[in-house]
Structure formats: C-alpha cells, structure tokens
Amino acid sequence: MSTHTASLFTIATGSSDPIYRQLIEQVRRLIAAAVLKPGDILPSVREVALNLAVNPMTVSKAYNMMETEGLLTRARGVGMLVAHSDKPPGREHLLRPTLERAAAEARQLELDNESVLQLFAKILGEYK
Structure with a gap:
C-alpha cells in the first residue's frame, strides 16, 4: 500500500472538460497503467484542492463519483483508497x-x- 501526494494530479485550465472529470480520468488512467494499485491511499481532498488551487468541493465531487463507480473506497481515518477490482479498466x-x-x-x-x-x-x- 502506497500513499500518494497531491502532485499526482494536474489540471488543464483551458480544457472544456470540467475539473472533476479531469481528475476522474486521471485516476482511471493511473489505475490502468498500474501507477495506482489496489489499496493505495489517495491524497486528501484538502491537499489536492490546495495543490491545484481549486475548490475542495470539486475534488470531493470527483472522489465521491469515483467511489460510486467503484474505483475508490473510503476508509475511516485513512481516506480514499484505490478499490480492489476483479476487472481493472483496460x-x-x-x-x-x-x-x-x-x-x-x-x-x-x-x-x-x-x-x-x-x-x-x-x-x-x-x-x-
């Protein structure tokens, strides 16, 4: 289990894709490339928001959507973890x-x- 820093993420300010969508796509790609592995700890909402200079609600929305999608799981006292999956995204x-x-x-x-x-x-x- 690895802990990742907020510098894991970047945003394209000129993109037509909303910031929360950019974060979701980055996590999908990082999982597919095995940069993020099941059980890895993602940086906190606050850390990501500060690093990217975005509203924490934007990061929270992305994390919640990824949890709903099954990409992430919430661990009380730890934060968001990459979920274990039988079929990771190809x-x-x-x-x-x-x-x-x-x-x-x-x-x-x-x-x-x-x-x-x-x-x-x-x-x-x-x-x-």
Whole structure:
C-alpha cells in the first residue's frame, strides 16, 4: 500500500472538460497503467484542492463519483483508497473514446482508412 501526494494530479485550465472529470480520468488512467494499485491511499481532498488551487468541493465531487463507480473506497481515518477490482479498466477501454472521435472526424473529412492508419502510425512513431 502506497500513499500518494497531491502532485499526482494536474489540471488543464483551458480544457472544456470540467475539473472533476479531469481528475476522474486521471485516476482511471493511473489505475490502468498500474501507477495506482489496489489499496493505495489517495491524497486528501484538502491537499489536492490546495495543490491545484481549486475548490475542495470539486475534488470531493470527483472522489465521491469515483467511489460510486467503484474505483475508490473510503476508509475511516485513512481516506480514499484505490478499490480492489476483479476487472481493472483496460488501457484500450480508456483510449477508445479518443479514437472514436478521431474516426468520426476522419469520416467527416472523407479520408480513407489506409491514409488514416498511416497517419496514426506516423504519429505513434513520433512518440517513441
């Protein structure tokens, strides 16, 4: 069981996604990448709010939604823990919405599949 600091999270102030959604997505990705493991302790609402300079209610909302979703569990006197799960979120599952948006845009631009796949392979190669 590891204890994580508030610096675990970042927010994109110019994003159209609400801050609480950004926090939820970050936790999902950190769990999928095994950075956060079952039983790990998340930083307190107060710590995260101070570190990100956001309203504590925003962080609390994110934590509560993740608890409802089953990503986190509340441990009295300890805080929020990463929940034990028989089926942690897969990395592909997290990437799918982004690829669906890209596919829709490719269709709107009337690009053929081969061109889109070649472009994606090129972009992937740039991130090695």
